[in-house]
Amino acid sequence: MSETITLAHGAGGAQTADLIDRIFKKNLDNPDMTADDAAVLDLPAGRIAMSTDGFIVSPAIFPGGNIGKLSVCGTVNDLACMGARPLYLTCSFVIEEGFSMDTLEQLAAAMGKTAQEAGVRFVAGDTKVAGKGQVDGVFITTAGVGELLEGVHPAGANAKPGDAVIVTGDVGRHGCTILLARNDFKIQADVTSDCAPLGKTVERVLNAVPDVHVIRDATRGGVGTVLYEIAHQSGIGIRLNQEAIPVDPAVRGVCGMLGLEPLYLACEGRLVMFVPQDQADQVIEILHDCPYSQNAAVIGTVTDRKGVVTMKTAIGSETILPRPGGELLPRIC
Amino acid sequence: MSETITLAHGAGGAQTADLIDRIFKKNLDNPDMTADDAAVLDLPAGRIAMSTDGFIVSPAIFPGGNIGKLSVCGTVNDLACMGARPLYLTCSFVIEEGFSMDTLEQLAAAMGKTAQEAGVRFVAGDTKVAGKGQVDGVFITTAGVGELLEGVHPAGANAKPGDAVIVTGDVGRHGCTILLARNDFKIQADVTSDCAPLGKTVERVLNAVPDVHVIRDATRGGVGTVLYEIAHQSGIGIRLNQEAIPVDPAVRGVCGMLGLEPLYLACEGRLVMFVPQDQADQVIEILHDCPYSQNAAVIGTVTDRKGVVTMKTAIGSETILPRPGGELLPRIC
Structure with a gap:
């Protein structure tokens, strides 16, 4: 034994x-x-x-x-x-x-x-x-x-209208992985958690672009929950572009079968960053050169519609992103 | 509801x-x-x-x-x-x-x-x-x-032969309290946990006597376990005087009924201090003036018998203190 x-x-x-x-x-x-x-x-x-x-x-x-x-x-x-x-x-x-x-x-x-x-x-x-x-x-x-780090002040309350909203990689992998690992749904799919340490990634970004306004990791409740938190803390709105949001095809497939929105599945190696628009390209370039953010993307912009998070869908309509109700699964992290 | x-x-x-x-x-x-x-x-x-x-x-x-x-x-x-x-x-x-x-x-x-x-x-x-x-x-x-704090270096490895061994209050109260609260033994006794924050007590002692060699809180395994740990870390021995060890009469009564040694019951508001002999009186005086150490006492001295902890009993014999086997109860803290 x-x-x-x-x-x-x-x-x-x-x-x-x-x-x-x-x-x-x-x-x-x-x-x-x-x-x-x-x-x-x-x-x-x-x-x-x-x-x-x-x-x-x-x-x-x-x-x-x-x-x-x-x-x-x-x-x-x-x-x-x-x-x-x-x-x-x-x-x-x-x-x-x-x-x-x-x-x-x-x-x-x-x-x-x-x-x-x-x-x-x-x-x-x-x-x-x-x-x-x-x-x-x-x-x-x-x-x-x-x-x-010297001269940097990222915080949830610092988002400003006009900021680019960046996500550092495809969303929802951790939540989808745990969902499948529990085996409640008897679905087989090749999905692995995005769990990764991102300290060095952040340091590289901040060394080049000290004026990043907000950085937050999209854990429980996923990117959608984090966006609402920041909209609330900063008193701003966010407009997302659905087509720009990176989602792994396997995760998209599982979400399709179960009727889930990947934006609300937990990540454990993804950051949301709010960056002055004119520095967004530079941040994306650095992220693409780091090991855990090779599919980082600008997914939206900050508006002045206090507390409102909207999403332009693939067919061109604009809908209000559902308010987060928290995590789908208990014991996700 | x-x-x-x-x-x-x-x-x-x-x-x-x-x-x-x-x-x-x-x-x-x-x-x-x-x-x-x-x-x-x-x-x-x-x-x-x-x-x-x-x-x-x-x-x-x-x-x-x-x-x-x-x-x-x-x-x-x-x-x-x-x-x-x-x-x-x-x-x-x-x-x-x-x-x-x-x-x-x-x-x-x-x-x-x-x-x-x-x-x-x-x-x-x-x-x-x-x-x-x-x-x-x-x-x-x-x-x-x-x-x-400036100029102080208490650590488990710093005990020296000749040091006075101090306990800051009566021993075994927390362990005895949890034992009774579990109610497994159906014993009634008026015992309360010694649980207390001791940061300000330590600061007063160290301000007056910066050369305190060791300070450790006697939690899981009690004072007996801590003394063996320090004997091991410092490569010294300890001779205790059983009559000097403060024990609440109710705790002594419960221990007597159950055949337990109070030295091995957990405390959550008691420190063991190793102090140069000539400064022990000053430390005791300060401890007696602090809220959670009014019955602090010198309970022994440090010897050069590496790893050996002995106790002079009330009848004058000297016995080796049993080696600690850990805590009697699970989930004591």
Whole structure:
């Protein structure tokens, strides 16, 4: 029988120490990782960004990623959206008694690999174990801090009429992947999650175009929900061009069968950017040169119709985009 | 029927926004709290401390506190143990579908009150909802950063032979409280958790005595486990004086009935400090003047017997303290 997590692994004694050594330190260790209650870190003077996200996605492993990779990407991307270079992460696990040790190692390995790619270090962590049936599998919460890049101020309230609205890649892949992985609909399609760390992408864009007005990752509720949030925060409207919105053909096919709008499916590696119109081409050119944004596109423009998001459809009519009702599926991330 | 949490509250749409406004913003709001993906914060130049802890305690509400209060105290105390002044916290909730909205508000109110007392601000948060039976009640993960105080370097590896070993209050109260609250033993006793934020206590001690060698909070596994950890990290031994260890009479009574050693019951508001012998009196004097450490005591001294923790018992014999096996109970914190 393969080894599983026991309540003793969460009890704070010898077994907890062993689990930390064998799984977490092995995959996440670095000179800043603490063996004490908190890590002590050097930070450049000035402003930092700080964020947290909890991850409870089901299934924990899905085409294109797993909850471990997702837990790094989510917090890295949140920091990047504020114009910060992500530096340090913490992670906190709640694991179900009986969870497979091999699976846990797979998740930790993905966290280590993604952190390395993103240029961030895990500096502190915590492990709790809940009894069988008290938590479904594994939940991971990450928090992170990053160093604010000089002279940039992207924020949800900064969109301005005339801005170009950019999406950094095809939309709805993560949501569609989880939908298919749950297997409730018995549909087979070749779709993988877009889950990716985007800190370096954002840094390249901001180095060239510091005046990006808004950056936000289109997670729960997808691009549609994010657009309504920003319209509300900035007191502006948005006009989308449906034909310009990149959607993977397989995702489009699944959405067609189920009557879903891809704009409302979660992404985990896609950003929405609001950019002064005259700098949009330059941003798109940089995005096309980055690994996770090769089909970035301008999908619309900002109007002064406060809180109204419309879409010009393929047949030329203009409709109001439905108000977001949140995510279709529970435990999407 | 009173209102409960639904899956829609975790879907990232209108209901999530409503929950955040009504429960979390209402109780935790402050000028640094972000409405974006990450908070942007000013930090003084230099070193920071960073930590995280997940909280899954069951029951979520217990005499002397609740999981909300605990989630603030735990991270505040971890930062303080490294000689940092806690500044900013994040919180991430995973809530079971059907959880009482009134109870959630009670937890958030406790978080707000404790954060205010501790002088910390919540700057970012996340809310997820898992289906009925997929998480038992509510889990909260907090992460925090603090500003390192000048000229202090407490760490688990810094204990030195001759140091006085101090505990900041009577031991085992939190563990005993949870044990009784579970009601498995049908014992009635008037015991409340020691759960408390200790950042200001630590700062007062370090301002007067910067050369404190080790500070650690005695959570899972209690004081006994912490002493073995420090003996290991510092390569020293410890000799305890059993008669000097403060134990509440009710806790002693419960331990007597169940055959438990209070040194291995979790605390959530008690620190262990290792202090140069000639400064121990001064530290004790300051602790006695702080709200949560009025029965602080010197309970032992550091020896050079690497990794060996002994205890002089009330009848004068000296025994080796049993090696910690971790926490007696799952979900103690």
